[in-house]
Amino acid sequence: MRNLSEIRTEIDSIDEQIIELFKKRMDCAKEVGNYKKANNIPVLNQARENEILDAIEERGGEYGSYARLLYSNIMELSRALQHNIVGSGADIKEVISNVETEIPKTDVKVGYQGIKGANGHEATIRLFPDAEAHCYKSFGDVFDAVDKGEITFGVLPVENSNAGSVSAVYDLILKHRFYIVGALDLPIDYCLGGLKQAEFSDIEKVWSHPQSLSQCADYIAKNNFDSTPCSNTAIAARDVAKEKRLNVAAICSYKAAEEYGLKVLDNHLQDNDKNTTRFIVISKKLFITPDSNKISLCFSLPHVTGSLYGLLCRFNSLGLNLTKIESRPRPSSDEGFEYLFYLDFSGNVSSKEVTDLIAQLSAEMPEFSFLGNYCEYSK
Numbered sequence: 232m233r234n235l236s237e238i239r240t241e242i243d244s245i246d247e248q249i250i251e252l253f254k255k256r257m258d259c260a261k262e263v264g265n266y267k268k269a270n271n272i273p274v275l276n277q278a279r280e281n282e283i284l285d286a287i288e289e290r291g292g293e294y295g296s297y298a299r300l301l302y303s304n305i306m307e308l309s310r311a312l313q314h315n316i317v318g319s320g321a322d323i324k325e326v327i328s329n330v331e332t333e334i335p336k337t338d339v340k341v342g343y344q345g346i347k348g349a350n351g352h353e354a355t356i357r358l359f360p361d362a363e364a365h366c367y368k369s370f371g372d373v374f375d376a377v378d379k380g381e382i383t384f385g386v387l388p389v390e391n392s393n394a395g396s397v398s399a400v401y402d403l404i405l406k407h408r409f410y411i412v413g414a415l416d417l418p419i420d421y422c423l424g425g426l427k428q429a430e431f432s433d434i435e436k437v438w439s440h441p442q443s444l445s446q447c448a449d450y451i452a453k454n455n456f457d458s459t460p461c462s463n464t465a466i467a468a469r470d471v472a473k474e475k476r477l478n479v480a481a482i483c484s485y486k487a488a489e490e491y492g493l494k495v496l497d498n499h500l501q502d503n504d505k506n507t508t509r510f511i512v513i514s515k516k517l518f519i520t521p522d523s524n525k526i527s528l529c530f531s532l533p534h535v536t537g538s539l540y541g542l543l544c545r546f547n548s549l550g551l552n553l554t555k556i557e558s559r560p561r562p563s564s565d566e567g568f569e570y571l572f573y574l575d576f577s578g579n580v581s582s583k584e585v586t587d588l589i590a591q592l593s594a595e596m597p598e599f600s601f602l603g604n605y606c607e608y609s610k
């Protein structure tokens with residue numbers, strides 16, 4: 232048997248040959264790119280790629296499936312190169328280069344779901360301390376108000392560190408495709424708010440938003456409480472005050488308890504003391520502030536094997552850090568289910584590599600939208 236350094240010497244020599252061949256292949260892809268540009272031919276030729284992949288798999292013998300994967304990556308990169316040559320996604324690049332860089336914070340109307348004292352209200356105050364805050368009954372109403380121009384910005388929860396994604400908001404993001412211009416990670420601290428004359432031992436039932444009930448699930452189980460979902464934590468607090476039942480308490484923020492005159496019967500109910508909810512700011516107009524560090528995209532995937540893998544490979548090749556990927560199903564007539572994807576990654580569009588990638592994806596992904604590049608604050 233050869234020793235390790237002998238085998239590695241051979242690997243080094245093979246790699247030297249592979250890299251030279253890879254460079255030659257990319258030069259050919261560049262040439263094809265120029266040809267496609269001159270003749271107005273689309274970059275992607277799926278039939279040609281399938282032909283190559285099948286032939287490579289066959290020739291790869293016992294490593295056939297590995298060879299197929301290697302080549303699907305190579306062609307992914309070859310397409311990325313060609314998109315830059317043909318100038319794909321010029322419309323998105325244009326929008327990004329002419330964007331406004333300062334978000335108006337005064338003399339603006341900002342909407343949130345719920346009522347005064349809700350977490351959405353708190354996030355709104357922190358993000359827009361000098362704005363006029365408007366409350367809406369449902370997440371959909373906030374989107375509609377932005378659509379009609381009744382408010383300039385909407386503040387919506389998208390994710391909680393315990394309970395996960397707020398699917399209803401993702402569905403609305405994917406439906407409306409408004410821009411995301413800001414985000415805030417808001418630490419969430421719940422108390423048990425009961426009537427002034429109530430004691431902790433009186434409480435048998437708790438009211439709150441389903442997400443909040445799930446964030447306090449261990450606490451509720453430990454105390455053997457009966458839980459009832461409400462549309463909002465602050466609405467739960469308001470209703471507990473209104474209904475005047477000694478054995479009912481709201482799981483709500485300290486601000487909501489104070490706002491609706493409830494007595495704090497217990498503190499810090501959340502199962503995880505690092506409980507945080509992420510809020511986003513939606514807008515019909517795009518703003519990209521210079522401190523932006525996160526980019527959001529959405530798209531559906533072509534019905535081709537490995538299309539999600541191919542997409543991830545593009546991010547990997549640029550060393551970009553994906554921070555979230557969310558898929559939402561929607562019924563489709565022929566395929567049973569189709570999926571829309573929402574994706575976040577770290578970056579700023581001032582980097583040419585990043586705008587090139589966004590432009591490339593816009594040319595290849597069906598129903599693609601660039602949702603924004605914004606700063607995610609944690610206060």
Ligand SMILES: O=C(O)C(=O)C[C@]1(C(=O)O)C=C[C@@H](O)C=C1
Pocket residue numbers: 260263264274275276277279280283305306309310313
């Ligand atoms: O043959 C082409 O049309 C090319 O652009 C080359 C190539 C490849 O790298 O082999 C790249 C992209 C196409 O989707 C198909 C194949």
